[in-house]
Amino acid sequence: MIFELEGFVANKVKVMEGVYYLSIESPSISSVAYPGQFVLIRVSPSLDPLLRRPFSIAGVKDGCVEVLFSVVGRGTELLSRVKIGDVLSLRGPLGKGFPAPSFELLLVGGGMGVAPLLFAHQRYGGKIVFGVKDKVYKGLCDWIRDNVGDGLSLFSEDGSIGERGTALDGALSLACSDAEVWVCGPDAMLYEAFRVLSGKVKRLLGSFESRMACGIGGCYGCSIRTKGGMKRVCYDGPVFDLREVF
Amino acid sequence: MDVSCEVGGLKLKSPLIISSGVWPFDPDLWRSPYTHGVGAICTKGLTLHPRDGNPGIRIWEVRGGLLNSIGLENPGVGGFVREYLPKLKDRDVPLIVNLWAGSLEELKPSMEILRDFESDIDAIELNVSCPNVGEKDHILRERLSELSSIFSCARRLWSGPLWVKLSPMSPQVISEALIAQEEGINAVVLANTWLGMAIDVNREKPVFERVTAGLSGPAIFPLTLRLVWEVKERVSIDVIGCGGISSWEDAVSMFLAGASAVEIGTITFLEIDAPAKILSGIGSYLKGKGYAYLKEIIGKAKGGRV
Numbered sequence: 001m002i003f004e005l006e007g008f009v010a011n012k013v014k015v016m017e018g019v020y021y022l023s024i025e026s027p028s029i030s031s032v033a034y035p036g037q038f039v040l041i042r043v044s045p046s047l048d049p050l051l052r053r054p055f056s057i058a059g060v061k062d063g064c065v066e067v068l069f070s071v072v073g074r075g076t077e078l079l080s081r082v083k084i085g086d087v088l089s090l091r092g093p094l095g096k097g098f099p100a101p102s103f104e105l106l107l108v109g110g111g112m113g114v115a116p117l118l119f120a121h122q123r124y125g126g127k128i129v130f131g132v133k134d135k136v137y138k139g140l141c142d143w144i145r146d147n148v149g150d151g152l153s154l155f156s157e158d159g160s161i162g163e164r165g166t167a168l169d170g171a172l173s174l175a176c177s178d179a180e181v182w183v184c185g186p187d188a189m190l191y192e193a194f195r196v197l198s199g200k201v202k203r204l205l206g207s208f209e210s211r212m213a214c215g216i217g218g219c220y221g222c223s224i225r226t227k228g229g230m231k232r233v234c235y236d237g238p239v240f241d242l243r244e245v246f
Numbered sequence: 247m248d249v250s251c252e253v254g255g256l257k258l259k260s261p262l263i264i265s266s267g268v269w270p271f272d273p274d275l276w277r278s279p280y281t282h283g284v285g286a287i288c289t290k291g292l293t294l295h296p297r298d299g300n301p302g303i304r305i306w307e308v309r310g311g312l313l314n315s316i317g318l319e320n321p322g323v324g325g326f327v328r329e330y331l332p333k334l335k336d337r338d339v340p341l342i343v344n345l346w347a348g349s350l351e352e353l354k355p356s357m358e359i360l361r362d363f364e365s366d367i368d369a370i371e372l373n374v375s376c377p378n379v380g381e382k383d384h385i386l387r388e389r390l391s392e393l394s395s396i397f398s399c400a401r402r403l404w405s406g407p408l409w410v411k412l413s414p415m416s417p418q419v420i421s422e423a424l425i426a427q428e429e430g431i432n433a434v435v436l437a438n439t440w441l442g443m444a445i446d447v448n449r450e451k452p453v454f455e456r457v458t459a460g461l462s463g464p465a466i467f468p469l470t471l472r473l474v475w476e477v478k479e480r481v482s483i484d485v486i487g488c489g490g491i492s493s494w495e496d497a498v499s500m501f502l503a504g505a506s507a508v509e510i511g512t513i514t515f516l517e518i519d520a521p522a523k524i525l526s527g528i529g530s531y532l533k534g535k536g537y538a539y540l541k542e543i544i545g546k547a548k549g550g551r552v
């Protein structure tokens with residue numbers, strides 16, 4: 001069941017400059033959502049902007065859907081201005097998320113890709129490896145540490161936070177042949193994960209991003225090419241087996 | 247308040263049709279509550295053979311509109327009747343097959359496949375207007391005679407309701423609509439997307455691999471309204487307004503200009519319940535003005551029912 005409903009903003013936190021956490025009341029969506037799924041949020045009550053914006057569900061709590069987002073353009077700028085108590089319209093839960101894990105779980109995130117992994121960790125536990133560029137992201141790393149607690153390994157490219165290296169360096173050191181790895185981050189990171197991890201682990205899944213209009217599989221705006229033909233990120237994904245895509 | 251309508255050989259509970267290319271084949275979404283206020287749904291444009299669609303960016307938002315370059319990704323007519331049509335049997339709304347009719351060679355076998363499923367299909371909308379797939383340049387007169395053969399072939403092969411969806415980019419839309427009428431088409435849909443483009447200033451390149459793309463959404467509404475007005479002046483078959491309708495005022499304007507029904511697409515991306523909202527606005531408008539039937543306002547801005 002897909003819902004399109006309004007809910008008030010129950011909590012908002014400025015995690016760091018340009019990164020926000022929102023908790024939006026939506027009992028219908030939060031009760032059926034599972035990790036890897038996403039919502040389309042209407043960022044303005046007017047017809048401008050015309051499209052909703054997709055965001056991974058970063059967790060569910062007390063009948064609320066949580067999202068973690070960074071400001072990159074007009075839509076996310078508008079969203080960053082909402083206040084606690086404002087009303088937002090959510091369409092979701094959308095897409096096919098992660099299937100329940102069958103093996104030891106290793107969650108690997110780069111940048112904002114960490115959002116769906118927080119929900120995965122909330123539901124299934126496992127280890128999280130999170131990588132950032134440098135100490136500009138300290139606020140985000142601190143916030144994630146507060147939310148995840150044990151089982152978090154931090155990496156930064158310049159070594160200023162956690163260990164030196166990328167999230168994938170961390171993943172390589174932790175991955176074993178009995179593990180299942182879920183990766184979220186930019187396309188280049190997903191490809192690199194495929195390259196370095198595909199032969200080493202039991203299962204390797206990644207969450208993809210694409211421009212979206214409908215979010216429900218109708219417009220074919222978000223399609224990507226896979227070995228099994230064209231697939232819609234919003235409907236067949238956003239989670240795909242990396243070995244199926246690359 | 248009676249908001250039902252008769253259009254192009256169909257009786258619909260609501261004059262609001264979901265236009266082609268926005269609604270998924272997912273059978274759940276062809277049933278209430280998602281179809282509240284919806285009169286009928288057009289399928290994604292189907293081609294004889296399956297198509298992967300265009301590479302590169304396919305969707306780009308602009309002020310007041312949306313550019314798309316999907317390139318008709320679809321499972322093909324055969325794939326549709328095998329995989330999807332059976333699952334849509336339990337739907338709550340009529341199904342209109344949007345069929346790509348780019349050439350006679352492609353149209354004939356497609357229609358022959360669909361003919362075997364005539365009882366499961368409520369109407370066919372011939373799409374002779376997608377801006378995002380290769381099209382030969384035509385001398386205008388040749389184009390008219392080609393359309394005439396396409397329409398008459400389709401008419402021969404399909405006895406049910408048959409509509410054509412024209413391109414707003416043609417300099418001879420009225421002539422094309424008149425040919426549709428001559429060939430026994432039941433309704434003309436005006437229109438498809440308008441050709442536009444966008445440049446990505448960061449990459450300093452056109453956004454779309456094909457450079458041009460189809461513009462839909464609120465920005466095109468006045469352009470489409472004008473087309474409906476002009477064409478309805480010349481044809482006696484039903485005209486269906488399609489392009490940029492986002493509010494009940496837009497829909498009512500289309501009816502007043504002579505449209506018997508309207509199709510809505512892009513607005514559903516923003517509001518999945520747009521049909522319900524627009525229909526309720528139309529109902530309140532009719533009531534406020536003291537009309538009992540929607541059909542009383544069709545063509546009213548032209549001084550009476552057309």
Ligand SMILES: Cc1cc2nc3c(=O)[nH]c(=O)nc-3n(C[C@H](O)[C@H](O)[C@H](O)COP(=O)(O)OP(=O)(O)OC[C@H]3O[C@@H](n4cnc5c(N)ncnc54)[C@H](O)[C@@H]3O)c2cc1C
Nearest residue numbers: 053054055056068069070073074075076112115209210211
């Ligand atoms: C399934 C999915 C989950 C996502 N989850 C998150 C998340 O949890 N946190 C987060 O910060 N971001 C997430 N994103 C990316 C986020 O949707 C974009 O950053 C956002 O849409 C940009 O909107 P804008 O108006 O600020 O940018 P603009 O550049 O002004 O956007 C213009 C248009 O491009 C689209 N667009 C731009 N970038 C992207 C992108 N990367 N992916 C999809 N559409 C894009 C927008 O939706 C809009 O239609 C996700 C994207 C997808 C597809």
Ligand SMILES: Cc1cc2nc3c(=O)[nH]c(=O)nc-3n(C[C@H](O)[C@H](O)[C@H](O)COP(=O)(O)O)c2cc1C
Nearest residue numbers: 219265266267291373438462463489490510511512
């Ligand atoms: C993403 C997208 C895909 C479309 N695909 C088709 C199609 O396959 N066949 C077709 O006839 N029209 C297609 N259209 C055009 C719409 O059906 C409609 O004519 C157009 O968008 C104008 O209406 P609107 O402004 O209400 O969206 C598509 C439009 C969009 C936005």
Ligand code: FES
Nearest residue numbers: 215217219220234
């Ligand atoms: S966003 Fe429309 S099909 Fe994926």
